[in-house]
Amino acid sequence: MTDTAREEILARISEALGRRGGGEYVSSSPRTAVPGTGGTAHAESGGVASANTAATAADAGYHHEGTHTGESLIELLIDRLVDYKANIHRADGDPSATIAELIGGHSSVVVPRGLDSSWLAGYSGGVRVDAPGEELSVDELDAQGAVVTASAVAIAQTGTIVLDGSDECGRRAITLVPDHHVCIVRTDDIVDIVPEGISRLDAHAPLTFISGPSATSDIELSRVEGVHGPRTLDVIILSS
Amino acid sequence: MTFLGMPLLPSKRRSDLPGGQGNIIEAEAFPEASHEHLSNQQLRNNIGHATSTIRSKRAEVVSELDDWEALRDAGEATKNEVMANLPEYLAQFEEAFTAAGGIIHWARDADEANAIVTELIEDNAPMLETGRREVIKVKSMATQEIGLNEHLEAEGIDAFETDLAELIVQLGEDKPSHILVPAIHRNRDEIREIFMDKMPDAGELTNEPAVLAEAARRHLRHKFLTTKVAISGANFGIAETGTLGVVESEGNGRMCLTLPETLITVMGIEKLLPKFADLEVFLQLLPRSSTGERMNPYTSFWTGKSEGDGPQNVHLVLLDNGRTRALADEHGRTALNCIRCSACMNVCPVYERTGGHAYGSTYPGPIGAILSPLLTGVQEQGNGSLPYASSLCGACYDVCPVKINIPEILVHLRGEDVKANHSPVSSQLDTALTGASWMMGDGKRMAAAERGLPLAHKVTSGEQINALPGIASAWTSSRDIPALPEKSFRQLWAEEEANDRDEEGQR
Numbered sequence: 132m133t134d135t136a137r138e139e140i141l142a143r144i145s146e147a148l149g150r151r152g153g154g155e156y157v158s159s160s161p162r163t164a165v166p167g168t169g170g171t172a173h174a175e176s177g178g179v180a181s182a183n184t185a186a187t188a189a190d191a192g193y194h195h196e197g198t199h200t201g202e203s204l205i206e207l208l209i210d211r212l213v214d215y216k217a218n219i220h221r222a223d224g225d226p227s228a229t230i231a232e233l234i235g236g237h238s239s240v241v242v243p244r245g246l247d248s249s250w251l252a253g254y255s256g257g258v259r260v261d262a263p264g265e266e267l268s269v270d271e272l273d274a275q276g277a278v279v280t281a282s283a284v285a286i287a288q289t290g291t292i293v294l295d296g297s298d299e300c301g302r303r304a305i306t307l308v309p310d311h312h313v314c315i316v317r318t319d320d321i322v323d324i325v326p327e328g329i330s331r332l333d334a335h336a337p338l339t340f341i342s343g344p345s346a347t348s349d350i351e352l353s354r355v356e357g358v359h360g361p362r363t364l365d366v367i368i369l370s371s
Numbered sequence: 372m373t374f375l376g377m378p379l380l381p382s383k384r385r386s387d388l389p390g391g392q393g394n395i396i397e398a399e400a401f402p403e404a405s406h407e408h409l410s411n412q413q414l415r416n417n418i419g420h421a422t423s424t425i426r427s428k429r430a431e432v433v434s435e436l437d438d439w440e441a442l443r444d445a446g447e448a449t450k451n452e453v454m455a456n457l458p459e460y461l462a463q464f465e466e467a468f469t470a471a472g473g474i475i476h477w478a479r480d481a482d483e484a485n486a487i488v489t490e491l492i493e494d495n496a497p498m499l500e501t502g503r504r505e506v507i508k509v510k511s512m513a514t515q516e517i518g519l520n521e522h523l524e525a526e527g528i529d530a531f532e533t534d535l536a537e538l539i540v541q542l543g544e545d546k547p548s549h550i551l552v553p554a555i556h557r558n559r560d561e562i563r564e565i566f567m568d569k570m571p572d573a574g575e576l577t578n579e580p581a582v583l584a585e586a587a588r589r590h591l592r593h594k595f596l597t598t599k600v601a602i603s604g605a606n607f608g609i610a611e612t613g614t615l616g617v618v619e620s621e622g623n624g625r626m627c628l629t630l631p632e633t634l635i636t637v638m639g640i641e642k643l644l645p646k647f648a649d650l651e652v653f654l655q656l657l658p659r660s661s662t663g664e665r666m667n668p669y670t671s672f673w674t675g676k677s678e679g680d681g682p683q684n685v686h687l688v689l690l691d692n693g694r695t696r697a698l699a700d701e702h703g704r705t706a707l708n709c710i711r712c713s714a715c716m717n718v719c720p721v722y723e724r725t726g727g728h729a730y731g732s733t734y735p736g737p738i739g740a741i742l743s744p745l746l747t748g749v750q751e752q753g754n755g756s757l758p759y760a761s762s763l764c765g766a767c768y769d770v771c772p773v774k775i776n777i778p779e780i781l782v783h784l785r786g787e788d789v790k791a792n793h794s795p796v797s798s799q800l801d802t803a804l805t806g807a808s809w810m811m812g813d814g815k816r817m818a819a820a821e822r823g824l825p826l827a828h829k830v831t832s833g834e835q836i837n838a839l840p841g842i843a844s845a846w847t848s849s850r851d852i853p854a855l856p857e858k859s860f861r862q863l864w865a866e867e868e869a870n871d872r873d874e875e876g877q878r
């Protein structure tokens with residue numbers, strides 16, 4: 132059933148595009164010109180390769196790099212994170228004192244396998260390490276007061292922190308089920324605008340973009356922080 | 372300014388590709404359906420408040436980007452490129468998604484998609500003591516379009532909406548009225564009553580939004596942690612890598628996409644982007660146009676399955692349901708470029724007064740007025756009145772992040788409708804339109820109403836109108852209404868048709 136559906140849908144698309152016979156594309160409204168290139172983007176022979184080498188968004192005239200650097204870049208990120216009701220802290224070299232202060236009230240926290248263990252040196256509660264083959268169950272995660280992770284990239288302009296499932300960021304579930312997320316952002320990982328952030332990421336990794344804690348505006352449009360994800364987001368900006 | 376009264380030349384090639392089914396068909400013609408909603412003061416107040424608030428937030432965050440127009444151009448070009456090469460991008464996506472351990476299913480229409488999803492649930496969700504199965508759902512336009520929840524219900528499967536607004540709508544046995552804030556027509560007291568009535572464990576609640584949100588959290592928490600199968604839509608599919616993405620706020624999306632063993636995603640075939648890098652454009656266009664935020668709180672991307680992280684049984688249903696029919700319409704196909712941001716409904720004066728229910732479709736507002744009839748065809752189904760649900764003011768085109776020329780497509784579809792449904796004998800719709808006094812009878816709002824044209828043209832002596840009295844004054848203070856044409860659209864159309872016939876006769 133499904134195979135027939137596949138063939139039929141692809142045939143319908145070809146008909147809809149006015150292609151006849153061998154899949155030749157007959158464009159009747161050549162609106163595929165890409166701004167800034169003067170080129171057209173329709174495939175010569177309908178091959179995937181030609182479709183993808185055709186100019187797309189990457190050549191257009193929007194910004195690919197931001198203008199903020201150094202301290203002004205960090206300040207922009209902080210400003211945007213605060214706007215999204217995240218709590219911001221700064222640490223120089225060693226974040227362990229800040230972390231201890233933030234999670235001190237929880238009797239147990241979870242961390243991903245690759246997190247620098249010295250960062251938890253000041254914490255006296257229980258530490259559960261989530262690692263391949265030793266994943267915590269959902270119920271175990273639900274019993275943790277907080278999760279501490281690093282991050283892959285932070286985008287200043289939008290106040291966005293990206294986790295990429297690496298050993299330092301952990302599985303997606305560990306930053307979702309506990310109610311309190313403490314996330315360490317290294318200053319080297321801060322970029323200015325969205326295109327710079329995307330270019331640093333691996334599409335095949337499970338990616339989570341976080342811009343402030345969970346929020347809803349569904350009731351009379353009044354914003355409520357914290358519906359289903361972690362209700363508290365603490366961000367520690369770590370300078371090296 | 373383009374003279375919007377002039378029809379585009381109708382397409383010579385009349386597609387007979389099958390139209391879509393499901394919740395995209397008007398039960399009642401728009402002019403009639405809107406009557407009832409117009410007199411609902413709460414609806415008008417709530418929608419007015421919501422649209423004006425989101426509108427100003429959007430304007431503010433858009434003005435922060437000095438390359439906004441370039442981003443829109445890039446968005447438009449990318450989507451046009453996808454549509455022009457859709458078979459290649461679909462094949463490429465399929466290969467990449469499958470290589471990453473995902474499984475793809477193709478569905479020609481709503482029935483087929485519903486059947487595929489049902490079978491997958493039966494294979495993967497356990498039968499409970501009640502004799503029924505349960506799944507959790509992320510808010511998704513595609514599954515609303517195909518009427519999945521209703522279908523599953525009949526098949527013995529309970530689908531729990533987990534987005535707060537969708538939950539309110541579902542528990543209230545109601546319909547969404549806006550694609551972004553579906554429960555915006557409800558106030559906090561009503562929501563409190565729905566929750567206390569329908570959530571067995573809710574207890575006594577106040578009407579504070581924070582209290583109500585907390586009740587929803589408690590209500591759904593256990594479901595998130597224990598349900599085996601989740602259903603989602605997708606905002607984007609990346610052809611190059613086979614990646615899917617969902618954009619959300621509450622974290623219910625992350626819960627559904629991450630915790631269950633099986634994930635079933637339903638996505639329209641038009642949702643693809645060529646490359647992962649294209650997200651650099653769309654992740655700027657979508658949140659700013661939609662909720663007026665620089666970025667929405669959560670965005671998730673997954674590519675097939677990730678070993679040890681998230682669902683290990685990952686399915687995708689690729690849905691046609693009239694999309695190929697829309698694609699065949701050369702003047703309307705750009706409606707498929709829509710990324711469902713809802714900006715067009717927040718600026719539409721007609722939507723603001725009628726709300727979303729009047730459109731009778733999953734897709735309300737300006738985009739719904741073109742997308743629904745394109746998916747079903749104006750001829751086959753009763754969607755012929757939707758293209759008239761517009762003042763053609765052009766505000767929707769101005770805000771659309773992918774630059775869909777909605778007014779132009781509306782005019783084109785009106786032409787299609789006239790051709791298909793209105794000659795030579797007057798139809799039921801004509802009668803309905805004659806009775807559409809709510810809009811056309813009020814000269815302040817709709818001076819260009821067809822019937823009044825010849826007279827209005829004389830009164831205004833063919834000059835531009837730059838000030839209207841009364842409630843319309845705010846509107847004309849920021850824009851001019853073009854001089855009124857001498858003839859109505861219908862008259863012009865009939866004449867064009869007659870000329871065509873004459874010319875053909877002479878050949």
Ligand code: SF4
Pocket residue numbers: 660708709710711712713714715716738767770771772773774775
């Ligand atoms: S038509 Fe444009 S403005 Fe309207 S929802 Fe779609 S993308 Fe947004």
